Amino acid sequence: MRLAELSERSGVSTATIKYYLREGLLPPGRQVNATTAEYDEEHLRRLRLVRAMIQVGRVPVAKVREVLGHVDDDSLPRTIRLGAALWALPQVPEPDEEDEYVQAAHREVDALLDQLGWTNAKQLTTVSPAYRSLVVAVAAFRRIGYTFGTELLVPYAELMYRTATLDLDNMEAYPSQAERVEFAILGAVLNEPVLQALHRLAQEEETARRYGFE
Amino acid sequence: MRLAELSERSGVSTATIKYYLREGLLPPGRQVNATTAEYDEEHLRRLRLVRAMIQVGRVPVAKVREVLGHVDDDSLPRTIRLGAALWALPQVPEPDEEDEYVQAAHREVDALLDQLGWTNAKQLTTVSPAYRSLVVAVAAFRRIGYTFGTELLVPYAELMYRTATLDLDNMEAYPSQAERVEFAILGAVLNEPVLQALHRLAQEEETARRYGFE
Numbered sequence: 001m002r003l004a005e006l007s008e009r010s011g012v013s014t015a016t017i018k019y020y021l022r023e024g025l026l027p028p029g030r031q032v033n034a035t036t037a038e039y040d041e042e043h044l045r046r047l048r049l050v051r052a053m054i055q056v057g058r059v060p061v062a063k064v065r066e067v068l069g070h071v072d073d074d075s076l077p078r079t080i081r082l083g084a085a086l087w088a089l090p091q092v093p094e095p096d097e098e099d100e101y102v103q104a105a106h107r108e109v110d111a112l113l114d115q116l117g118w119t120n121a122k123q124l125t126t127v128s129p130a131y132r133s134l135v136v137a138v139a140a141f142r143r144i145g146y147t148f149g150t151e152l153l154v155p156y157a158e159l160m161y162r163t164a165t166l167d168l169d170n171m172e173a174y175p176s177q178a179e180r181v182e183f184a185i186l187g188a189v190l191n192e193p194v195l196q197a198l199h200r201l202a203q204e205e206e207t208a209r210r211y212g213f214e
Numbered sequence: 215m216r217l218a219e220l221s222e223r224s225g226v227s228t229a230t231i232k233y234y235l236r237e238g239l240l241p242p243g244r245q246v247n248a249t250t251a252e253y254d255e256e257h258l259r260r261l262r263l264v265r266a267m268i269q270v271g272r273v274p275v276a277k278v279r280e281v282l283g284h285v286d287d288d289s290l291p292r293t294i295r296l297g298a299a300l301w302a303l304p305q306v307p308e309p310d311e312e313d314e315y316v317q318a319a320h321r322e323v324d325a326l327l328d329q330l331g332w333t334n335a336k337q338l339t340t341v342s343p344a345y346r347s348l349v350v351a352v353a354a355f356r357r358i359g360y361t362f363g364t365e366l367l368v369p370y371a372e373l374m375y376r377t378a379t380l381d382l383d384n385m386e387a388y389p390s391q392a393e394r395v396e397f398a399i400l401g402a403v404l405n406e407p408v409l410q411a412l413h414r415l416a417q418e419e420e421t422a423r424r425y426g427f428e
Contacts, residue, residue: 113415138408141404159373160412198348199374208334209334
């Protein structure tokens with residue numbers, strides 16, 4: 001398809017597509033003559049992913065380029081390729097390792113992973129942004145005087161494990177490795193608002209079931 | 215306890231406590247004489263809640279005052295009191311009802327609620343920010359060319375329902391109504407980062423279980 005059709009089918013203006021091409025977020029089309037290039041379904045798919053990250057996820061252009069670099073790096077093993085792409089997304093602030101609450105939170109999160117038997121996640125604690133996010137969140141609770149032992153977190157962790165299993169099942173429904181990595185990135189950028197909204201709706205449903213509207 | 219002790223036990227400076235008192239976020243202490251007031255455990259608890267909303271949740275002071283007004287309003291029925299407090303928290307942008315993707319998302323979310331049998335949540339759709347959040351998130355997916363039918367969302371919704379049941383069970387462990395409403399607000403402000411981090415950790419664990427590190 002030509003640029004005009006790519007624009008129409010994606011809903012992205014030709015000016016924006018040209019900008020993405022210049023920034024290397026979209027691979028160049030196949031040059032037909034000096035002024036015309038052809039684009040295919042893969043361009044359309046990539047354009048949707050770029051748009052999701054920039055317009056919905058508000059990921060900066062330089063980060064998008066970094067994420068896509070990992071998506072396209074065939075030399076990496078599967079788990080690392082997926083992880084590298086996801087970990088390149090913007091993350092929460094880093095924990096302050098000097099802080100006493102952060103240190104206590106580290107111990108608590110480590111104990112939780114042991115109790116859950118998440119031995120793989122335990123191996124990734126030095127590199128995983130997810131681990132650091134959990135430490136930051138647990139430390140924030142501790143700092144304002146709330147400590148929840150691991151026993152409160154275990155049932156939540158188990159439900160999130162089932163959620164992650166669903167995520168991966170859905171990802172595996174895609175035939176190609178490129179599409180799977182793209183789906184995982186979309187999930188990280190877009191799924192969380194969906195899950196959060198479903199969670200709050202479920203709280204409303206259950207609150208009304210327990211207490212009615214009286 | 216005196217102001218100095220309240221400050222020490224909460225970790226909030228006396229200047230900040232005085233500011234919260236002036237802004238009406240903390241009820242005045244019991245005046246002992248012209249210059250001294252006594253504070254109790256309830257002040258300490260309220261101070262932690264205010265701090266959680268302002269420092270961790272980045273809720274504006276005027277919103278905090280509005281939320282606390284609902285917490286303290288004994289005249290409201292339980293479900294409404296809880297809802298009013300939660301709904302006063304900052305929310306996602308409102309959906310643009312003229313937008314065709316938003317209209318399609320409304321139909322999809324309504325069909326989802328029917329399929330789930332969430333009849334209470336269905337009754338709240340005109341007032342619930344959670345419903346509007348879900349519509350916004352589903353519309354964002356549609357706008358970039360992804361439509362997931364309700365069959366993809368149903369298993370996620372069911373897991374979120376189990377998560378909400380846990381939330382309410384934990385809330386009911388608190389003896390007083392005031393503490394329960396406070397716990398629900400803390401949950402909305404602080405639980406979500408914990409759940410999100412647990413979800414991502416679970417994805418890492420499950421990815422490594424399925425594909426190893428090769």
